[in-house]
Amino acid sequence: MSVINQSAIRNNLLAGLAADDFLALEPYLKLVPLELRSHLVVTEGVIDHVWFVETGIVSVITAMPDGRQIEAGIVGYEGMVDVAVLNGVYRASLDAHVQSGGTAYRIAVNDLARVMEQRLSIRVRLALFAQTLYVQVAHTAFANATNTIEERLARWLLMANDRVSADAAVVMTHEFLSIMLGVRRSGVTVGMQALAADGAIRASRGRVAIINRERLIQISRGSYGPPETEYRRLFGGSFGRSVNGSAVERVDSSSSFA
């Protein structure tokens, strides 16, 4: 069995682990594709694997039994799915759907739990991510209550842009975004036009190119930023600011867990 080289890992949680911690996890990690639109976790389902995203985007979704759903958070190479297992919960209360295809290192929750039990520093690092996701979701609640569609679109595009190589366009349809934001499809169309008129984005069928991040940030009226700042504070690096993509840096994770 070939060994995964830590230096080749894009996932920021794995890449930043101490070398011996990574080696302890490595035998259980398996690189798997993230199939577009697949459901990694479904509400009330058992969580038997955890995914460390390498490329692509996964949405954390509040899904109701009657089919209504909305995005609560978004995870890319900076994080993992599902954080519930870090809190000792193995049955899901939220969905996780792949919104942009890619790859991830997958591990069985049993294996992860066993290794974390031996190596507290792994748990420490992953818990920091759970905290950033919690903050992100709280800010989604804020944005959903106070921001216009256009502002929320700007926020979403920035967050998606943070998670793809910086020059790549974001791939998604208006229909899809309308579901994530909980608004009408044609509301998204109008909002996108406004962003395009502003020179912030350039849109074509199923594709959005971010032209001017600075402008998008202004438009988002503060709904973008704080969770990303929190992430950088806890993990260091340039997440959310990278001018040219995956500038994943590592920082020690020795903050006292206990």
Add this chain to the structure above:
Amino acid sequence: MSVINQSAIRNNLLAGLAADDFLALEPYLKLVPLELRSHLVVTEGVIDHVWFVETGIVSVITAMPDGRQIEAGIVGYEGMVDVAVLNGVYRASLDAHVQSGGTAYRIAVNDLARVMEQRLSIRVRLALFAQTLYVQVAHTAFANATNTIEERLARWLLMANDRVSADAAVVMTHEFLSIMLGVRRSGVTVGMQALAADGAIRASRGRVAIINRERLIQISRGSYGPPETEYRRLFGGSFGRSVNGSAVERVDSSSSFA
């Protein structure tokens, strides 16, 4: 120093600890008042204490530098503030404000961390609560995006009612609620009138009596229920249902949706 009797504790996290775990924490717990409108935690501030709520209600709030704010979650005797420390984070990204005065057992984070280090089972229990709060916040994001003011009011009143002695009225002004929900004050007035006309509540100046929980749950259109169900699943007990001999009865909220 007199010893606190665990059987007299109302906080569900502390009350449910194994006896020896509780005894290990007990020397560091101090019963303190929760002063109405005090800010237990403020964004970017250091978190130096944790509160295990006995009575009263604490709101978890997304606060922006420009003063805009909104409630992301709500914590009463079933939980603690701030859960960030469970993830090893000691600088706040969210506010915690006392919305309904009461009391709490307070502990210094250093002491809590030290004891948890010795007793993993304490950490395990508290982490379960962190998970329920995360789910609650995700559902706030859902409600904020998809529900009307009236529906969100119903949700808020139910959640507040869960956290006060069952027959007590909820004490708060329209002004206050408008800030928590991020809507106009007069929007709350109109919403309250609708709920009162429905016979779900009876309102007087600064006070709301819940008359018919069942009706409120219907009105909330699913925005109330799932996080409470999750809490019961993880902790057992009757949280969110009528507790100890209240006149109010209700069925499991999830049944209205399955």
Add this chain to the structure above:
DNA sequence: CGGTCTTCGTTCGCTATCGGACCGACACCA
């Protein structure tokens, strides 16, 4: 008891967004 402050009720015009529908444009496949 009267003054003062807080809270609530109500109104106005205005805007964002809804729900639904229709159609044209593009993309892909045979």
Add this chain to the structure above:
DNA sequence: TGGTGTCGGTCCGATAGCGAACGAAGACCG
């Protein structure tokens, strides 16, 4: 190259909620 399905642009009337203002009723205090 034409057919077919997806996607985006646009329009309609309807509505929830906004921002601001004003006044009345309850609560508190000297």
